[in-house]
Amino acid sequence: MACPICEKEADAKCRPFCSKRCADIDLGRWFDGTYTTPSDDPDELSEANSVLHKDDPTTH
Incomplete structure (x- = not known):
């Protein structure tokens, strides 16, 4: 199995x-x-949208 980050062989410990x-x-x-x-x-x-636009004055 290859490491998903660097493609080297996976180590059993990690x-x-x-x-x-x-x-x-x-x-x-x-x-x-x-x-x-x-x-x-x-x-x-809805929650994500409100967080994204919380400090956006154009959405108030």
């Missing part, structure tokens, strides 16, 4: 990654919003 470094890179991508999961839940969409 699987599916080759190292803790690649695992940390992946985690950082989740934290900074690089990776997202879609939602069709109207409540979540």
Whole structure:
């Protein structure tokens, strides 16, 4: 199995990654919003929209 970050062979200790470094890179991508999961839940969409436009004076 190849590491999804760098394509090197995965290490059993860090699987599916080759190292803790690649695992940390992946985690950082989740934290900074690089990776997202879609939602069709109207409540979540409404909340996300209000957060995005909270400080936008053109939406008030």
